Amino acid sequence: MTDQVMTDSDRREVRRVTEADYDDVMSIRSSVYDGYDYLPFQFKSLINHPDNEGYATILNGQFVAFCIISKVDGGETMVTRAGRVNKQFEGHGIFKALTSFIKQRQCNGTVCYHAFIADDTNQVILDAISRGELAVLMRKNTDFYKIEHNLRALTEKMDTPKYSRIMCPADMENVFQSNEACVHLFPETRIMCNLIPYRLKKSNIPLMFSDLTLIVGTNDSGWQLITCGTYYKCEKGHVYDLYVYGNSCFMSEHLIIHLKNILKYCHNRLEFLLHCNENQAQEFGTEMKKCQSIKVHGPWKSDYLVENKLK
Ligand SMILES: CC(C)(COP(=O)(O)OP(=O)(O)OC[C@H]1O[C@@H](n2cnc3c(N)ncnc32)[C@H](O)[C@@H]1OP(=O)(O)O)[C@@H](O)C(=O)NCCC(=O)NCCS
Numbered sequence: 001m002t003d004q005v006m007t008d009s010d011r012r013e014v015r016r017v018t019e020a021d022y023d024d025v026m027s028i029r030s031s032v033y034d035g036y037d038y039l040p041f042q043f044k045s046l047i048n049h050p051d052n053e054g055y056a057t058i059l060n061g062q063f064v065a066f067c068i069i070s071k072v073d074g075g076e077t078m079v080t081r082a083g084r085v086n087k088q089f090e091g092h093g094i095f096k097a098l099t100s101f102i103k104q105r106q107c108n109g110t111v112c113y114h115a116f117i118a119d120d121t122n123q124v125i126l127d128a129i130s131r132g133e134l135a136v137l138m139r140k141n142t143d144f145y146k147i148e149h150n151l152r153a154l155t156e157k158m159d160t161p162k163y164s165r166i167m168c169p170a171d172m173e174n175v176f177q178s179n180e181a182c183v184h185l186f187p188e189t190r191i192m193c194n195l196i197p198y199r200l201k202k203s204n205i206p207l208m209f210s211d212l213t214l215i216v217g218t219n220d221s222g223w224q225l226i227t228c229g230t231y232y233k234c235e236k237g238h239v240y241d242l243y244v245y246g247n248s249c250f251m252s253e254h255l256i257i258h259l260k261n262i263l264k265y266c267h268n269r270l271e272f273l274l275h276c277n278e279n280q281a282q283e284f285g286t287e288m289k290k291c292q293s294i295k296v297h298g299p300w301k302s303d304y305l306v307e308n309k310l311k
Helices: 019-026 039-047 094-107 123-130 151-157 169-177 179-185 202-208 248-262 278-290
Strands: 012-016 052-059 062-072 077-085 113-119 135-150 164-166 190-193 196-199 213-219 223-234 237-246 268-276 294-296 302-309
Touching: 012 094, 019 039, 019 052, 019 062, 039 052, 039 062, 039 077, 039 223, 052 094, 062 094, 062 196, 062 202, 077 094, 077 196, 123 302, 135 151, 135 190, 135 278, 151 248, 164 248, 169 179, 169 202, 169 213, 169 223, 179 223, 179 237, 190 223, 190 237, 196 202, 213 248, 223 248, 237 248, 248 278, 268 278, 278 294
Parallel strands: 077 113, 237 268
Antiparallel strands: 012 052, 052 062, 062 077, 113 302, 135 268, 135 294, 135 302, 164 213, 190 196, 213 223, 223 237
């Protein structure tokens, strides 16, 4: 291949990444996702997980691209995430070659689907969606909320939850077994936890309950609201990614449980990234404001979950 940044004599290889490659992976690109990059904080945990594999493209000894895959749905789906290409090499097909390599390798095994998330600033993906080349399984609004207050003082002022609690894997099994609950909570037949889409399968439950994510549920004559929260520290500061499924009326109970969880990591100045269906953004926003958070302008407004059949 010959172009401005690469020549035929370049040595290019793709290889598995380990925990020891942290610095090289982070050197690929800064300010990924406009400063909301979870990879530095989660790298060790993600790369060492038995169902994940990280791959990098190395050009003349320099790491130029990276991507991690999580295998879910009993190994049927590979989810690519945290992808990045060195800015100098962007737009030259390096990322495409890396993901093609991974897909080919995974297709020899159990993997049949490739899923990923793209936000509404990703024009390449938006164009592919509008041409009908990619199928959108789920679209979530992403709203950004800031809390400037002392979190402990805030949790002390809030009422103790009555109907909501931290869920355990058996609770999620109970949800997945109930057709009524699944239709109500997950009409797209997926649940997202820590940026991974899961089919509503029992085999995914141990993956969803990781050390990175707290899942809260309300069961009041049936499952009413489930929220999945993941903390990370990034260039922007302390961030909590929160996916919400169900009725907003129990949201304040969920927020107090999540805020108590966040106290393990930080005590003030937190940003929530709230992912919900577009038609519920206003009602969830009202609940967010009740706990003294302020809606702020974020770099993107929605996330698309896209899936392709590989074989
Ligand atoms: C997104 C990014 C990796 C693309 O790099 P690039 O050099 O333009 O990519 P290439 O030219 O090799 O190939 C583009 C391919 O990547 C795919 N792609 C773009 N965004 C993607 C995403 N979020 N997930 C998976 N694939 C994606 C495109 O579909 C395209 O494939 P196609 O030609 O089959 O449609 C790069 O712009 C980047 O590092 N951005 C900052 C980080 C980021 O936003 N990452 C999102 C990926 S998780």
